[in-house]
Amino acid sequence: MAIARILADPKISAALRAAASEVIDGTPEEVRYFLETGQYEVGR
Template sequence: MRPTRATLALAAGALAPALLLATPSFAAGAAPSTAAVVSEAGSAHDGTDVDDLRVAITRILADPATSDALRAAASAALDDGTPEALRHFLEVGRYEVDV
């Protein structure tokens, strides 16, 4: 056997188990999903701390690409300060402003 064939056979033998064991098994059935599911009744920001909501809005304000209308809406939500107003801005208001 030539040295190149021996090298290829050795490499294939070493890689085969790693490649075969790293792929998902289709015969095992559907695996449970690890994706986060948000119910229709809840929102992505339910249970989020008010300070975290303020930080998210402040990051939007710090972005130089933010429009003046979006800045005004973000400032209004921060001025209101209630968790409901902050959540509404992050979930709905920020998308309605630049429409």
């Protein structure tokens, strides 16, 4: 659900959109890492 909210934001960068799209079908651990750390490493 949180990743869907990120993807719904039209102002996010192409890199963040690509990373979120890739991880949305990932394991729970991958999703958790992305939400806690990864999204900030990629940048908005």
